[in-house]
Amino acid sequence: MTQNPNYHLETLAVHAGVEPDPTTGAVMTPIYQTSTYAQADVAQHKGYDYSRTDNPTRTALHGALAALEGGTYALAFASGMAAIDTILRLIKPGQHVLSGNDVYGGTFRLFDKVLSGLGIEFTFADTTDDTAVSAAIQPNTKLIWLETPTNPMLRLTDIAAIAQIAHVAGAWLGVDNTFASPALQSPLALGADFVVHSTTKYIGGHSDVVGGAIVLNDTAVYEQLKFLQNAIGAVPGPMDCFLTLRGIKTLAIRMAQHCRNATQVAHFLADHPAVAEVIYPGLESHPQYELAQRQMRGPGGMISFILHGGEKAARLVARETKLFTLAESLGGVESLIELPAPMTHASVADSPLAIDPGLVRVSVGIENAQDLINDLKQVLNRV
Numbered sequence: 302m303t304q305n306p307n308y309h310l311e312t313l314a315v316h317a318g319v320e321p322d323p324t325t326g327a328v329m330t331p332i333y334q335t336s337t338y339a340q341a342d343v344a345q346h347k348g349y350d351y352s353r354t355d356n357p358t359r360t361a362l363h364g365a366l367a368a369l370e371g372g373t374y375a376l377a378f379a380s381g382m383a384a385i386d387t388i389l390r391l392i393k394p395g396q397h398v399l400s401g402n403d404v405y406g407g408t409f410r411l412f413d414k415v416l417s418g419l420g421i422e423f424t425f426a427d428t429t430d431d432t433a434v435s436a437a438i439q440p441n442t443k444l445i446w447l448e449t450p451t452n453p454m455l456r457l458t459d460i461a462a463i464a465q466i467a468h469v470a471g472a473w474l475g476v477d478n479t480f481a482s483p484a485l486q487s488p489l490a491l492g493a494d495f496v497v498h499s500t501t502k503y504i505g506g507h508s509d510v511v512g513g514a515i516v517l518n519d520t521a522v523y524e525q526l527k528f529l530q531n532a533i534g535a536v537p538g539p540m541d542c543f544l545t546l547r548g549i550k551t552l553a554i555r556m557a558q559h560c561r562n563a564t565q566v567a568h569f570l571a572d573h574p575a576v577a578e579v580i581y582p583g584l585e586s587h588p589q590y591e592l593a594q595r596q597m598r599g600p601g602g603m604i605s606f607i608l609h610g611g612e613k614a615a616r617l618v619a620r621e622t623k624l625f626t627l628a629e630s631l632g633g634v635e636s637l638i639e640l641p642a643p644m645t646h647a648s649v650a651d652s653p654l655a656i657d658p659g660l661v662r663v664s665v666g667i668e669n670a671q672d673l674i675n676d677l678k679q680v681l682n683r684v
């Protein structure tokens with residue numbers, strides 16, 4: 302089942318990785334809440350021996366994640382950051398990583414504050430511009446790292462074009478696919494070597510679990526990452542794997558509703574006199590609308606917008622919506638609202654990546670679109 306390439310995403314989301322439990326026939330994956338496993342004899346173990354190394358609930362999740370991304374192998378982690386950190390352990394001191402310049406703040410912090418202290422060289426470039434990427438390649442470049450769409454500016458990078466640049470340079474391409482989810486974008490099919498997710502977001506989808514994942518095709522690199530997963534030990538527990546698997550079942554229908562709702566909300570915002578600018582890959586006004594149409598199967602659930610009233614108006618909106626909860630994170634069934642400049646992006650305040658303090662970011666949930674629009678309307682009519 303897991304590797305059957307003929308099934309569509311909706312089917313894979315429900316079935317991939319999951320087989321009825323061999324001992325009981327349980328249809329839903331059991332939560333194997335155990336740290337260790339009885340062995341038949343000394344030093345002859347086959348199968349499971351210790352849950353840092355492997356756990357059946359995690360094995361099922363690996364199967365589901367690989368199938369969703371159309372990859373051969375997947376590995377699950379305790380968080381998105383743990384997944385990214387584990388890939389970076391493939392990079393040796395003296396090697397160079399070329400990263401997108403508006404990656405997730407936690408990724409920037411890991412690269413800039415943790416790993417560059419260990420002798421890995423980083424440069425940050427605008428991956429939306431092929432020429433800038435080519436110019437930043439060095440003889441020791443081993444990895445190009447990017448996100449598309451980015452947070453919160455929703456800029457897009459042409460994955461296939463950058464994959465080609467990476468491979469000519471003898472480097473890997475890693476794509477953080479958290480914002481699009483596997484329902485809307487398939488980086489491996491476009492030439493990426495690694496796909497990473499914060500499964501905390503759309504894959505889990507219910508704001509009830511933190512997790513991460515790597516998906517890839519190369520067997521030798523998979524073996525190295527599998528070794529690192531066990532050696533480092535940033536693995537998710539069985540309950541977290543179960544919750545993520547449970548979330549995955551509805552990924553396809555959730556993403557369809559996120560896209561439908563966000564499209565309606567984006568059009569409402571674009572027509573509202575209090576709103577100066579709406580950034581959404583599904584609007585023709587998006588500077589990379591054509592790339593979004595070509596590379597993504599839907600525009601996603603994230604919208605950023607700027608109000609004529611600036612920061613003061615943005616703060617009022619973020620505080621006074623009722624259905625949109627003021628909170629960090631994204632990708633859950635419930636709508637969230639936040640101001641990146643003082644909240645998620647405070648750490649880049651004094652850098653060229655500083656975000657307009659009047660920018661509002663919303664993660665549009667799967668509620669009724671008109672209810673969401675009415676909620677925004679009642680506050681926008683007052684700013």
Ligand SMILES: *Cc1c(COP(=O)(O)O)cnc(C)c1O
Pocket residue numbers: 380381382383405407408448452477479480498499500501502511512513
């Ligand atoms: C949240 C997020 C991460 C980090 O994932 P955690 O699960 O919070 O560790 C990485 N990349 C992107 C794009 C994210 O949104």
